[in-house]
Amino acid sequence: MNKAQLLECHRKIQDYVHWTPVLKSRLLDEQSGASLFFKCENFQRMGAFKMRGAVHAILKLSPEQQSKGVVTHSSGNFAQAVSLAAKSIGIEAHIVMPQNAPQVKKNAVRDYGGKIYESGNHILDRERMADEIAAKTGASFLHPSNDLDVILGQGTAAVELLKDQADLDILLAPVGGGGLIAGTALAAHFLGKTGCISIGAEPMEADDAYRSLISGKIEINETSNTIADGLRTNLGDINFPIIQKYVDQILRVEEDEIIAAMRLIWERMKIIIEPSCAVPFAAVLKNKELFKDKKVGIVLSGGNVDLSKLPF
Amino acid sequence: MNKAQLLECHRKIQDYVHWTPVLKSRLLDEQSGASLFFKCENFQRMGAFKMRGAVHAILKLSPEQQSKGVVTHSSGNFAQAVSLAAKSIGIEAHIVMPQNAPQVKKNAVRDYGGKIYESGNHILDRERMADEIAAKTGASFLHPSNDLDVILGQGTAAVELLKDQADLDILLAPVGGGGLIAGTALAAHFLGKTGCISIGAEPMEADDAYRSLISGKIEINETSNTIADGLRTNLGDINFPIIQKYVDQILRVEEDEIIAAMRLIWERMKIIIEPSCAVPFAAVLKNKELFKDKKVGIVLSGGNVDLSKLPF
Numbered sequence: 001m002n003k004a005q006l007l008e009c010h011r012k013i014q015d016y017v018h019w020t021p022v023l024k025s026r027l028l029d030e031q032s033g034a035s036l037f038f039k040c041e042n043f044q045r046m047g048a049f050k051m052r053g054a055v056h057a058i059l060k061l062s063p064e065q066q067s068k069g070v071v072t073h074s075s076g077n078f079a080q081a082v083s084l085a086a087k088s089i090g091i092e093a094h095i096v097m098p099q100n101a102p103q104v105k106k107n108a109v110r111d112y113g114g115k116i117y118e119s120g121n122h123i124l125d126r127e128r129m130a131d132e133i134a135a136k137t138g139a140s141f142l143h144p145s146n147d148l149d150v151i152l153g154q155g156t157a158a159v160e161l162l163k164d165q166a167d168l169d170i171l172l173a174p175v176g177g178g179g180l181i182a183g184t185a186l187a188a189h190f191l192g193k194t195g196c197i198s199i200g201a202e203p204m205e206a207d208d209a210y211r212s213l214i215s216g217k218i219e220i221n222e223t224s225n226t227i228a229d230g231l232r233t234n235l236g237d238i239n240f241p242i243i244q245k246y247v248d249q250i251l252r253v254e255e256d257e258i259i260a261a262m263r264l265i266w267e268r269m270k271i272i273i274e275p276s277c278a279v280p281f282a283a284v285l286k287n288k289e290l291f292k293d294k295k296v297g298i299v300l301s302g303g304n305v306d307l308s309k310l311p312f
Numbered sequence: 313m314n315k316a317q318l319l320e321c322h323r324k325i326q327d328y329v330h331w332t333p334v335l336k337s338r339l340l341d342e343q344s345g346a347s348l349f350f351k352c353e354n355f356q357r358m359g360a361f362k363m364r365g366a367v368h369a370i371l372k373l374s375p376e377q378q379s380k381g382v383v384t385h386s387s388g389n390f391a392q393a394v395s396l397a398a399k400s401i402g403i404e405a406h407i408v409m410p411q412n413a414p415q416v417k418k419n420a421v422r423d424y425g426g427k428i429y430e431s432g433n434h435i436l437d438r439e440r441m442a443d444e445i446a447a448k449t450g451a452s453f454l455h456p457s458n459d460l461d462v463i464l465g466q467g468t469a470a471v472e473l474l475k476d477q478a479d480l481d482i483l484l485a486p487v488g489g490g491g492l493i494a495g496t497a498l499a500a501h502f503l504g505k506t507g508c509i510s511i512g513a514e515p516m517e518a519d520d521a522y523r524s525l526i527s528g529k530i531e532i533n534e535t536s537n538t539i540a541d542g543l544r545t546n547l548g549d550i551n552f553p554i555i556q557k558y559v560d561q562i563l564r565v566e567e568d569e570i571i572a573a574m575r576l577i578w579e580r581m582k583i584i585i586e587p588s589c590a591v592p593f594a595a596v597l598k599n600k601e602l603f604k605d606k607k608v609g610i611v612l613s614g615g616n617v618d619l620s621k622l623p624f
Contacts, residue, residue: 021333023355042582043335263619270354270584270615303582307575307624 001152001242003190009056009152010159016055016088020044020157022164022297027268032284034291037168038265039161042273042303046112049157049301050081050144053179056153057142058082058089066091068138073119073126075101076230077302078144083114094139096129098122104306145177146236155183158198161297162191169193169294172280174301175200175209175250176231178239184299185246197248201283203228203258209235209243210250227311228258230276230301251283258282259311265300275311277301313464313554315502321368321464322471328367328400332356332469334476334609339580344596346603349480350577351473354585354615358424361469361613362393362456365491368465369454370394370401378403380450385431385438387413388542389614390456395426406451408441410434416618457489458548467495470510473609474503481505481606484592486613487512487521487562488543490551496611497558509560513595515540515570521547521555522562539623540570542588542613563595570594571623577612587623589613 023038041049058070069092072082079095086093095114097106098121109116119129134141143150157180158171171192173184181200188198202209203226211219218240224232235243253261262278265271277300284291284298335350353361370382381404384394391407398405407426409418410433421428431441446453455462469492470483483504485496493512500510514521515538523531530552536544547555565573574590577583589612596603596610 047582266584266619270359272578272582272584307578307622310619310622312619 001148001186006152006155006159006186006190010156012059013052013055013153013156016085017052018044019160022161023269023271025269028264031264032291033288034284034293035295036284037161037165037295037297038269039157039297039299040271041157042271042277042300044302046077046080046084047302047304048077048081049154049180049299050077051085052156053144053150053153054078054081054085054142055089057147057149058085058091060149061140065140068140069094070142071096071130071133071137071139072142072144073097073130074144075105077304079105079109079114080112082142083109083112087113092139094133094137096126096133098126102306143236145179145233146238147179148238151179151182151239151242152186153183154180155187157299158184158187158297159191161299162187165295165297167193167295168196168297170291171196171198171297171299172201172283173198173299174228174231174276174279175202176276177233178209178235178243180299180301181209181247182239182242185242189246198246199248199283200243200250201280202231202250202252203279204252204254206232207252210252212240213244213247213250226258227255228276228279230274231279251287253279253282253286257286261285263312272303272305273300274302274305313460313498318464318467318471318498318502322468324371325364325367325465325468328397329363330356331472334473335581335583337581340576343576344603345600346596346605347607348596349473349477349607349609350581351469351609351611352583353469354583354589354612356614358389358392358396359614359616360389360393361466361492361611362389363397364468365456365462365465366390366393366397366454367401369459369461370397370403372461373452377452380452381406382454383408383442383445383449383451384454384456385409385442386456387417389616391417391421391426392424394454395421395424399425404451406445406449408438408445410438414618455548457491457545458550460550463491463495463551463554464498465495466492467499469611470496470499470609471503473611474499477607477609479505479607480508480609482603483508483510483609483611484513484595485510485611486540486543486588486591487514488588489545490521490547490555492611492613493521493559494551494554497554501558510558511560511595512555512562513592514543514562514564515591516564516566518544519564522564524552525556525559525562538570539567540588540591542586543591563599565591565594565598569598573597575624584615584617585612586614586617
């Protein structure tokens, strides 16, 4: 990877994604002791940064590949992202979702034009069905995080953040499958000012990235009992080496810290964010000395929450 | 009132308020059939447009008046607005609040530096206590909506909206005490393009403005059983003539329409708005023919909600 690739990726996807705004809050600056710049991917199309990676991965396919469509399996934001990205680009999207996926998520995928296939609830069921669809239709399989084009796409949120605010000292992103933090780290390294670092944040309850960086190999979440549902997945072999090389450290936070940080952003900034994207802000509040007087960019990854099931 | 007064007011308050962003939503445009421009006063300092009027009213006082402080009675956003405006300008704010006002609102006023006085729960108790404080301290009384300087201040939200988007056909604002809609109507008249009109929106359950425009005199809300708590108050003798002269019409909506509109904005735009500011958007959805293919500016008045008491 290099700077040119990242900038080319950003140029490529621009017609399909929003250049989301960067918000500040005087009150949260006071509470944290840092100067915080929130990159609002909750305002992104379909409500999350995943749109970026999905668009880029599809645009990188050849015209012949595109004509055969794309396939993925997901019960979350990536299913919606691939559906809307494919529709925007004008190709077909096959989405494998487990039977027990919430109806509201199935509806969202359908609204965005994705073709839904119901699989068994185990991850192996989903993978098998996606493979079958790929074999039958010739559709290209898209992975939500362990794919270089997806990683570059996710990194464009930080590219924009740094174009809007060049003098950031630290970029912060949550760590789930690892695509967003890997892309963010590349942006910090290639486009940030000298000394700009990137830090990942994850729930104590799903701290595979923290443990992986210590052990030097990909560790698995045996359980992942966290409200931050977007961060329950494991790292992959493509994003992990990037994280090892470019991410400064991973900070971990408790569940009550995530909920308190989420509530603070809702109440003070008047914006709706998912629990997952409260995790980096919770890490700032928990490690004030580390961020004191620093200019800190935080990628707010998405805003797709079920309003009927709020934690407060 | 004239155009120069409105622009001078906007110039005056600029150092104390945010020039709030204007957001669009492709999905809500599709659902409404209009092109909607949401002026986000929920992102205003202290979370509502009332900051504008409070700042302007205080700045219009003489230095001698300012040195004696200001006094108001309110259990809502205006109490917070006067507290923060006074603190920002460097003067004292006396805030009379009924004993039964929620503790969270008292805390907010205190955080913003207001000095709280607890009165009995009847409106007459509050007024009497405010009069006493004014007599004793020499503080100037500020009314939340029936005051020309407050009206001009509230109108600056629409001034900014029209500076950012000059070609709007219609400006929409909710109607509570009447300050915001009066100021918005002045802005539409003096700064909008030729033919630009303003329309008010209010709950069926507190439709005093609708009835007042028909009867030609100020009508009272006998009851005001609406979730839009900011719109329960009555018009005043200073804003009503402005509304009569400059507001095109008042649209009314039901409670379930307010809640549905509020939820739609939360879910699709990922921003937190009070029930009160869902009322104009609910009116657009209810009267699609009226707004079809029009460019419509909507003042989202504020975002101060109790997250523990949501209607969904």
